[in-house]
Amino acid sequence: xxxxxxxxxKSSYNAxxxxxxxxxxxxRTEDKNINWIAKKLVEKGxxxxxxxxxxxxxxxxxxxxxxxxxxxxxxxxxxxxxxTHDDITAECVALAFDAPLEQNKEALALLxxxxxxxxxxxxxxxxxxxxxxxxxxxxxxxxGAPGFILRNVHVMxxxxxxxxxxxxxxxxxxxxxxxxxxxxxxxxxxxxxxAEGLADLQKRWPNVEIGxxxxxQAGNFGVSLVLRSTDQDALAKAEADVxxxxxxxxxxx
Amino acid sequence: xxxxxxxxxKSSYNAxxxxxxxxxxxxRTEDKNINWIAKKLVEKGxxxxxxxxxxxxxxxxxxxxxxxxxxxxxxxxxxxxxxTHDDITAECVALAFDAPLEQNKEALALLxxxxxxxxxxxxxxxxxxxxxxxxxxxxxxxxGAPGFILRNVHVMxxxxxxxxxxxxxxxxxxxxxxxxxxxxxxxxxxxxxxAEGLADLQKRWPNVEIGxxxxxQAGNFGVSLVLRSTDQDALAKAEADVxxxxxxxxxxx
Numbered sequence: 001x002x003x004x005x006x007x008x009x010k011s012s013y014n015a016x017x018x019x020x021x022x023x024x025x026x027x028r029t030e031d032k033n034i035n036w037i038a039k040k041l042v043e044k045g046x047x048x049x050x051x052x053x054x055x056x057x058x059x060x061x062x063x064x065x066x067x068x069x070x071x072x073x074x075x076x077x078x079x080x081x082x083x084t085h086d087d088i089t090a091e092c093v094a095l096a097f098d099a100p101l102e103q104n105k106e107a108l109a110l111l112x113x114x115x116x117x118x119x120x121x122x123x124x125x126x127x128x129x130x131x132x133x134x135x136x137x138x139x140x141x142x143x144g145a146p147g148f149i150l151r152n153v154h155v156m157x158x159x160x161x162x163x164x165x166x167x168x169x170x171x172x173x174x175x176x177x178x179x180x181x182x183x184x185x186x187x188x189x190x191x192x193x194x195a196e197g198l199a200d201l202q203k204r205w206p207n208v209e210i211g212x213x214x215x216x217q218a219g220n221f222g223v224s225l226v227l228r229s230t231d232q233d234a235l236a237k238a239e240a241d242v243x244x245x246x247x248x249x250x251x252x253x
Numbered sequence: 254x255x256x257x258x259x260x261x262x263k264s265s266y267n268a269x270x271x272x273x274x275x276x277x278x279x280x281r282t283e284d285k286n287i288n289w290i291a292k293k294l295v296e297k298g299x300x301x302x303x304x305x306x307x308x309x310x311x312x313x314x315x316x317x318x319x320x321x322x323x324x325x326x327x328x329x330x331x332x333x334x335x336x337t338h339d340d341i342t343a344e345c346v347a348l349a350f351d352a353p354l355e356q357n358k359e360a361l362a363l364l365x366x367x368x369x370x371x372x373x374x375x376x377x378x379x380x381x382x383x384x385x386x387x388x389x390x391x392x393x394x395x396x397g398a399p400g401f402i403l404r405n406v407h408v409m410x411x412x413x414x415x416x417x418x419x420x421x422x423x424x425x426x427x428x429x430x431x432x433x434x435x436x437x438x439x440x441x442x443x444x445x446x447x448a449e450g451l452a453d454l455q456k457r458w459p460n461v462e463i464g465x466x467x468x469x470q471a472g473n474f475g476v477s478l479v480l481r482s483t484d485q486d487a488l489a490k491a492e493a494d495v496x497x498x499x500x501x502x503x504x505x506x
Binding site: 019022023024025026027028029030031034035038039041042048049050051052053054055056060082083084085086087115122123124125127128142143159161162180182191192193194195196198199202209210211212213214215216221226228 | 272275276277278279280281282283284287288291292294295301302303304305306307308309313335336337338339340368375376377378380381395396412414415433435444445446447448449451452455462463464465466467468469474479481
């Protein structure tokens with residue numbers, strides 16, 4: 001059984017992301033991974049249920065890995081798998097599951113190949129071959145040092161280019177559920193004029209999630225009404241109802 | 254005592270952000286608030302300790318508000334304070350603290366003024382005057398509907414322009430601690446060549462947080478070494494040590 005296997009009879013899957021990074025919390029770096037991962041999970045039919053951002057602090061990372069791994073089908077982590085002293089993710093995931101952290105032969109071979117010989121493996125580079133026992137590696141086509149999968153935890157790099165390559169690999173190994181389809185109805189009406197009718201339509205179409213997102217552009221109010229459902233027939237009918245609501249209110253404006 | 258008061262003898266303060274929004278988790282919207290808030294908290298001397306993103310789901314929001322409010326000095330929330338059925342933040346914060354949700358006279362007056370008379374207050378607009386009892390309002394100079402502060406929870410809009418105005422107001426009311434100063438040393442060396450020396454410098458300067466952030470631009474490796482501390486003297490000395498390390502390694506390359 002692969003280490004990331006889940007119940008094969010499940011029809012829906014959810015996931016959380018743990019962003020490990022002082023640089024996000026200090027404001028130095030603007031996260032680019034949350035939105036990328038969100039879109040990829042939609043394409044795969046996996047519900048994205050939670051994101052947490054925590055600092056490079058071992059007790060915090062260990063606690064979050066344990067909790068989120070238990071709450072969701074899949075946990076993804078980004079950040080903290082490099083060669084420096086502030087890269088503590090592999091150690092923390094090992095501690096979270098009481099797995100020994102040890103030199104992984106396959107990871108070592110990848111690093112020897114990437115750096116052009118074992119004589120170039122200094123302590124920092126050797127650190128990147130320290131992987132919890134029992135983990136499967138995630139290839140890193142950009143910079144050599146692999147990510148890994150232990151149980152339902154998928155440990156990826158924080159640098160977006162590397163994370164994106166690792167995520168493609170990871171998602172190809174995961175089961176997803178029914179795809180969520182969506183459509184958007186936009187209007188220049190203020191959200192507060194649509195609210196009452198929209199609440200009624202949400203009751204009429206309980207298996208369609210109706211979200212209302214106001215915007216202010218060039219001094220004008222407007223709203224995007226986003227409908228999402230795995231049921232394409234209900235989605236089309238709900239969309240027609242929302243369009244009729246908007247047209248009636250625009251006509252009355 | 255204002256509802257957001259904390260122990261006046263504290264010398265450091267931390268904060269968490271709870272992002273309430275299906276639109277972030279579905280990938281429809283890329284969050285722009287985390288980085289903005291992170292930078293503003295640094296300027297105020299408040300340590301940004303955690304971010305969570307949860308869906309528009311009442312039990313999830315209530316549980317997160319309770320937990321994060323208890324763990325940190327300040328909790329900020331973004332999203333879910335508009336007029337539509339999917340705006341559930343005020344109700345959830347009220348439930349989190351067993352405070353009744355009731356029509357707030359000051360909020361009602363703001364909405365009457367914004368919409369040009371009480372005859373324009375439909376049920377959606379009246380919903381935005383429903384505020385937990387005991388809360389202080391946060392003015393909304395953009396679209397009328399206020400945020401609010403209950404205990405240490407600061408409830409703000411999700412639309413960035415409105416959130417930014419609300420945050421300026423909120424931060425003017427909060428106590429901060431010692432300011433964190435930072436400096437950055439960049440190098441074209443790969444991170445893995447600097448790792449060992451950097452770990453030694455981190456041990457030498459325990460009150461300076463040294464972070465190492467690799468980047469790949471135009472096919473080249475490089476690294477930004479970011480030093481952060483409330484102690485400017487230690488920061489300057491640690492920066493000199495890091496620069497010396499980088500120069501020595503670049504000379505040996």
